[in-house]
Amino acid sequence: MDDLDKLIQTLPDDEQRAVAKRADELFAAHSLRELRALAGRTQEDVSAGTGFKQTNVSRLEKRADMKLSTLRDYVESLGGTLKIVADVAGKKVDLSSIAERSRRGSKL
Structure with a gap:
């Protein structure tokens, strides 16, 4: 806990x-749009929080694929934290450190 x-x-x-x-x-x-709406934020709010242009926020919300760092920035602009959990063979493994490494520009 x-x-x-x-x-x-x-x-x-x-x-x-x-x-x-x-x-x-x-x-x-x-969807990201639904998540933003539930958080009570506008595309302009996300734009201000991420530094992305509002038109790019709109495009991002329609995309099915994006970089983890972009998704992390979007979620953080809503006041959230990106958590990545893999469920393999009934075991849950936290992979959030991958998103954190993307912040630091770490490469494999």
Whole structure:
């Protein structure tokens, strides 16, 4: 259990339910546009947070493939953190360090 989970457990039950509902909404997003809308942000907000032009944010939201660093920047502009988890043979492996290495420009 991380610090956020501990903090949430200190909230009143109704607030815990509201947090859980909001988390479920965010998990249900099927596109970057939906994720941005759920976060209550505009393309202009993402543009300001990433340094991408608004027109490029629009194009990015329609893409099916992109660099991890681009996706990480987009998610961080929404106030989030990119987590990458592989599920192999029923085992979950956190690969988030790959996204972090992309920040530092590390190459294999």
